[in-house]
Structure formats: C-alpha cells, structure tokens
Amino acid sequence: MDEKKTILIIEDELNIRDLIETFLSKNGFVTVGVESAELGLKKIPTLKPSLILLDIQLPNMDGLEACRRIRLDPRAKNIPIILVSVQSSDIHKIIGLESGADDFVSKPFNPAELLARVNAVLRRTKPASGKKSEILLEDPLFSLDMENHVALLKGKPIELTPKEFTLLTLFIKETGNVLSRDVISTQIWERENLESSRTIDVHIGRLRKKLGKFGPAIETVGKVGYRYTPSL
DSSP: OOOOOEEEEEOSOHHHHHHHHHHHHHTTOEEEEESSHHHHHHHHHHHOOSEEEEESSOSSSOHHHHHHHHHHOTTTTTSOEEEEESOOSHHHHHHHHHTTOSEEEESSOOHHHHHHHHHHHHHHHSOOOSSHHHHEEEOSSEEEETTTTEEEETTEEEOOOHHHHHHHHHHHHTTTOEEEHHHHHHHHSSSSSOSOHHHHHHHHHHHHHHHGGGGGGEEEETTTEEEEOTTO
C-alpha cells in the first residue's frame, strides 16, 4: 500500500485553508496548514511535503517571494508548488510561473479541480522506477537522472524546477520532432488548450535561459510550436 503524500498548505484565510485541508484529507492526503509564508518555510525541512499549495496574497512575505526562496533552497527546490490567487489574469500567472511555480489555480476554485491539479502535478513529478535504461536519459547535451530529478548539461549540474525537468524530458524524448503548444499542454499540464499559450512560452523561455549558450537547441518553429535539436 502506497504511503500517503503530505501536502503543505500555506494560506492565511482560515476558511479556505480548512476547506482545502478537509477536502484533500478526505481524498487520501496528509495535510498541514499554516497561515504565513514564514511558518511554511520553517516547516518544509522537517515536514518534507510532496507538494506545496501556496497562496500569493499573504501578509508580510507574499507567496511569490516564498516561491523564489523555496526554489533557492537545496532541501526544497524539487518540491512541486501550486500557486493559488484571486488574481487570474495572464500577467499574474506568468509572474507566478516565473517565480518557479509548477501550476496556478485561481480563486474561487472548485475543490474537485484543485484535487485534479494536485494529482496531475504529483504524477508528473513522480520519480521513475524500473530498468536502468528508464532511469537515465541521455543525449549529446544532457544526462537526466529520472529517479532523482538531477540534470547534467555537458556533465555539469543545472538547477531545474520539476516542471522544467519534465519539459526537458519531453523535448529529449521527441528530439527533432516539432511539438505544438497543444501537444506540450497535454503532455506537461495534462490538459488540452491551456488557457494561455504564454504559459508554455514562459516556461520554455525560462528553460532556455538556464541552458545558457545551448538555449537555441530549443527552436521556435513559426507559430506552430517548438523543436529540440541537441546538435546546435
């Protein structure tokens, strides 16, 4: 029997925090709720949550700053984060994703949708198991340890968020093929026609930046999508 996964909920509104905790608990998760980013950051090293639900509009330190700090912490950098916000515009989603989040949920939300997002993110970030050939993915540029989510670029480690790691994995598996935004949306976000194609563009832009001089290996193909060619 699988061990229950722990979700850390950082939300200052008590009624919303209780709603999330109750719903996720009924669906098989262990939940821990706190009312501030500061308390959440203190709990992460010992709690080691499987996922963090992080409200943006928090007192003192907001959720965006907390997200950035989590991504800089070696103990927490690989924990997937879903941001929750009353702001639902594209620009707010893009800012959230640029801070290192893996997904974004707008308030008010349907608890069933939130549960679906949580399960989808956990599936995408689940360590691979099985044969060695399935654990290690390599090409002329990269070596990806699928079990530990470690990426090496020309033998040197690079820091990737869980979403960036999954995106890079897709590109490597589809080397030379043009991937439309709809395909990327379905494969990475597990839903068709993502609300804004800019969400995909932001993630790819951020991934390219981390690849430095090898960023052009991810090529924009007109208005169609993207193609990865490691020979560049």
